[in-house]
Amino acid sequence: MHGLSLVSTRKILSGYDIPMLGYGLYQVPVEVAEDVTVKALKAGYRHIDSAAVYRNERESVSAVEKAGLKRSDVFLTTKVSPRATGYEAAKESIRGSLEKAKTDYFDLILLHAPFGAKEGRLGAWRALVEAQKTGKARSIGVSNFGVHHLEELEEYIQSGGGGRIEVGQYELHPWLARADLVDWLHKRGAVVEAYSPLARGTRMNEPTIQAISKKHKKTPAQILIRWSLQKGFVPLPKSATPERIKENTDVFDFELDEHDMKLLHTEEYSPCAWDPTTQRD
Template identity: 65%
Template sequence: MYRNEKGCGRAIQNSGLDRSDVFLTTKIPPESMGYEDTKRAVDSSLRQAGQEYFDLDTGLRILLSILIHAPYGGKEARLGSWRALVEAQKAGKTRSIGVSNYGIHHLEELEEYIQSGGGGEISVGQYELHPWLDHSDIAEWCQSRGIVVEAYSPLAHGTRFREPVLRTIGGKYNKSPAQVLIRWSLQMGFVPLPKSVTPQRIQENSEVFDFELDEEDMKLLDTGEYSPTDWDPTVDED
């Protein structure tokens, strides 16, 4: 969907890094929901990323995770897609499988299917998460089951950088609004996925391990607001 699988695959091949040190995630797009379409999407993604084979030197495939992008298509399509991911995992095509943008009702539907013999394990749940989008109920649901919570758009697309609370906290630690938001995400137990095309900002986004927000800071960032900057399929009732 983002047209970047081939580029990422080439970058990994040329990086010189041990493939077991790299974690690559891709998604099943909404238009590929359902068992057969998801099977085709998995194989297409692996071909695009150049990861459809095992490394002959190390015997290790890159740490690959495949997520269902959104809970669209209805129950039958959702569970069919999950069945295809379970089969892909058993075939060694991916190390872990998970979901993105699933509401609690979608998660419980999938959990019931798994427990009734559908197989697989939800390893990852990916959501838009930042102080101005309260998905605490979903995050707690996932974390209580040992599901890794990934936070996309953890910087709220930069729309909140002028918030007084970020300026106050940033001044306290001599950190940028982006660094404060990434640090908040880490302390919430999330895996933040900040995005930038600017080398200086990419570097800055990584410099968040030399400070820690105190309890008062975390409370200030507990806004209780629910304002997505992206789509919000978690509320889809189908």
């Protein structure tokens, strides 16, 4: 992990590069989304994560121009609406996202959740593969799919369904490390993204976090982002506060040692967001 910086990237199976630290727009109100995204871009972020249901896709794109950057300078993600299950609905969600955002393509489009049962999931995937083939999505993947959903999708892909699971996005932090999902994805060369890497601020005062924070003279948030990076994830911290937006990028001048990582290894399964990975239909 030595030599990494805010401009460091990883290679996706599609051949494109993804910046190793992203800025998340979940629950960022539309009226401030453009402004905070401009601040994030000016702080050095080149990776912005939005979604159809966040209702701030347009602001994620317009902020690029306002920050004085070219569209090609920034890695932009959206996600198919969880309600858009099946081929036609997912295709329409992708079309709507491109139209609202006023962009010709997204760098990454994900299926937001494994809803719609098997037929709905596989139909939505077909729309995603089509979007990639036509240049509307450079890379594709899934979010919140459990291992059983991933295996179902892999079987479909291998039987001629097309595409590859290039990225998996999940709630990930020391209290929800999801070793089974991470192992499954990493073994297949997929990039693993971590949303809510700060556990929504709910665990910042825990003694372990406080002790490691004091040891490295870093904030608890910086410790958690660094943990995510050292686990091989692409973390997507979210903040609407300019100081914290900048602070969350200051994670490349230190390293958690083996003892720190062991202390942060818990056996907890404590989601602080929704958890569709457990859905069984």
